[in-house]
Amino acid sequence: MKPEAEGEPADDAHLRETCIESAQVFDGNFLKLRRDLVRLPDGGTASREFIQHPGAVMIVPLLDDGRLLLERQFRYPMNRVMLEFPAGKLDPGEAPLRCAQRELLEETGYHADQWAHAGVLHNAIAYSDEGIEIFFARGLRAGAQALDEGEFIELLPLSLDLLQAKAFSGELTDAKTLIGLLWLQRWLAGDWPLQWQTAG
Amino acid sequence: MKPEAEGEPADDAHLRETCIESAQVFDGNFLKLRRDLVRLPDGGTASREFIQHPGAVMIVPLLDDGRLLLERQFRYPMNRVMLEFPAGKLDPGEAPLRCAQRELLEETGYHADQWAHAGVLHNAIAYSDEGIEIFFARGLRAGAQALDEGEFIELLPLSLDLLQAKAFSGELTDAKTLIGLLWLQRWLAGDWPLQWQTAG
Numbered sequence: 532m533k534p535e536a537e538g539e540p541a542d543d544a545h546l547r548e549t550c551i552e553s554a555q556v557f558d559g560n561f562l563k564l565r566r567d568l569v570r571l572p573d574g575g576t577a578s579r580e581f582i583q584h585p586g587a588v589m590i591v592p593l594l595d596d597g598r599l600l601l602e603r604q605f606r607y608p609m610n611r612v613m614l615e616f617p618a619g620k621l622d623p624g625e626a627p628l629r630c631a632q633r634e635l636l637e638e639t640g641y642h643a644d645q646w647a648h649a650g651v652l653h654n655a656i657a658y659s660d661e662g663i664e665i666f667f668a669r670g671l672r673a674g675a676q677a678l679d680e681g682e683f684i685e686l687l688p689l690s691l692d693l694l695q696a697k698a699f700s701g702e703l704t705d706a707k708t709l710i711g712l713l714w715l716q717r718w719l720a721g722d723w724p725l726q727w728q729t730a731g
Numbered sequence: 732m733k734p735e736a737e738g739e740p741a742d743d744a745h746l747r748e749t750c751i752e753s754a755q756v757f758d759g760n761f762l763k764l765r766r767d768l769v770r771l772p773d774g775g776t777a778s779r780e781f782i783q784h785p786g787a788v789m790i791v792p793l794l795d796d797g798r799l800l801l802e803r804q805f806r807y808p809m810n811r812v813m814l815e816f817p818a819g820k821l822d823p824g825e826a827p828l829r830c831a832q833r834e835l836l837e838e839t840g841y842h843a844d845q846w847a848h849a850g851v852l853h854n855a856i857a858y859s860d861e862g863i864e865i866f867f868a869r870g871l872r873a874g875a876q877a878l879d880e881g882e883f884i885e886l887l888p889l890s891l892d893l894l895q896a897k898a899f900s901g902e903l904t905d906a907k908t909l910i911g912l913l914w915l916q917r918w919l920a921g922d923w924p925l926q927w928q929t930a931g
Contacts, residue, residue, distance in 0.1 A: 543812045546805040546883050557757045557764060562780045562858055564757060564764065569807060577881040580762045581808035582782075582858065605746040607769060608781035608860040609853060612743045653809060654906040655855045658762055658782065660808040662904075681777040683746050699923070704862075706854040706906045713913040723899070 545572050548579070556580070584661035588631040589618040591649070591711045592641060593669040598688040599715075600639055600671070601708075605683065614687070614697060615708045618663070627664040628730065635668060637677045638684055644670025647725035649714050654706055663707050665714065667725060691715070745772050748779070756780070784861035788831040789818040791849070791911045792841060793869040798888040799915075800839055800871070801908075805883065814887070814897060815908045818863070827864040828930065835868060837877045838884055844870025847925035849914050854906055863907050865914065867925060891915070 548569040557564035563583045571577055592600035599616075606613045619634035621627065628646060635641055649665040678684060689697075694712055697703040703712070717723035748769040757764035763783045771777055792800035799816075806813045819834035821827065828846060835841055849865040878884060889897075894912055897903040903912070917923035 543803075543805065546803065546812050546885060548805050548807050556759065559756065559764070559766065559780045560778055562764065562782075564759070564762065566759060567807065571881055572805075572883050575881065578760055579807040580759045582762075603743075603746065605743065605748050605772075606856040607748050607767065607779040608858065609856050610860075612746050613853070613856055615856075650901060651904055652906045652909060653813070653904045655859065655861070656806040656809050656813050656815075656905055658808065659855065659858075660810075661855070663906075681771055681775065683772050685746060701850060704851055704853045705856055706852045706863075706910060709852060710906060710909050710913070713910070 547572060548577070551576065555583075580658065582655075582659040582661070584620075584659050585623070586621045586627070587618060587661060587663045588621065588627050588634060589616050589663050589665050589707045589711060590631050590635045590643075591616055591665065591667045591715055592635060592639065592643065592671055593667065594671055594688055596688075598690050599694060600641065601687045601689050601694065602638065603685040603687050613705050614703050615705045616711050618707060628666065631664070631666040631668070632730070636674070637679070638682075639686055640674040640676040641668075641671045642674060643668035644672070644729060645727045646730050647727045649711075649718070649723070649725060652707065652710055665707070665711055667715070667718070669727075691719075747772060748777070751776065755783075780858065782855075782859040782861070784820075784859050785823070786821045786827070787818060787861060787863045788821065788827050788834060789816050789863050789865050789907045789911060790831050790835045790843075791816055791865065791867045791915055792835060792839065792843065792871055793867065794871055794888055795869075796888075798890050799894060800841065801887045801889050801894065802838065803885040803887050813905050814903050815905045816911050818907060828866065831864070831866040831868070832930070836874070837879070838882075839886055840874040840876040841868075841871045842874060843868035844872070844929060845927045846930050847927045849911075849918070849923070849925060852907065852910055865907070865911055867915070867918070869927075891919075 552568040556566045566580045617638045621630045647667045752768040756766045766780045803812050817838045821830045847867045
């Protein structure tokens, strides 16, 4: 045990693992898995299995009436309907903001006049390289949903208070959505600055 | 598009997917994957691939001097050292609190006199059934780390302000740790009640 003073050691060689061999071990319709043989910091070896993910975005849509636009979607691994902000995976070569605009439009039918990048989160660092870029969107104009085949999503506008109540009660448990809510509260309190840009 | 009034529809039949066939398609050293054929709400079918995860815990350790006990660990899928609260997977049949006590001891060497369950989060609902139970721990007493083979973890006590600065700067991006930090701030502000229990 070596507790450090505040601040961080510059050299991570004592923690770093390096790739010896890398192989794709599963190539599914949806998921791709790699298993790598790695050199450990002490010279030993270990195997590391992880999902190769294209990356994702999530949008926190701020309606003009002050409510937030949530989605209810059945998530098969959880065997239940989950309450979430709109989100989706990057297409190959797609910029995150472009993906956020596309996903918001497809899943909810809404365009947004203004966008701000709030940050990035990594949601399953033990077994996936997924990063989720978080955007806030305002100046929303309603249109028609254009869901992917096999996608069933119900829209649910909620006040901030009601969404917070669902976090307190344990009904809202999706990690990306919890972080979006908490960052929104920080922004509203004036301590999470955002750079808004106009982007139709 | 069918925006709902605040509150939720009671019947989720229009969203629910049901299992037709289920098969394990990958059984790795670390990851297990299933591919299920499912019936969609409109009567069609689709395949769903997801990781079967045993479940996990995370501990927010509150040191007597007011700092928080963080870990720095190389996360191979991210190809970098990540800043995290202590966490680990449930052993078969293990209760979450027992797992939290074990992981805190193994990874940091610390015992805690008091524990509180803060909530649960689901971190990859599109492709994993993982749930992470979040515990706060206080009354910490230092001992000796007992890391698993191939596990290299550096301990880093940080003040709340410095950890918050790392969230603002984008250095702290681990989803479970961000949520732990934000819930801790809510608890300190008096609006996230916790039931503390004494449990050596």
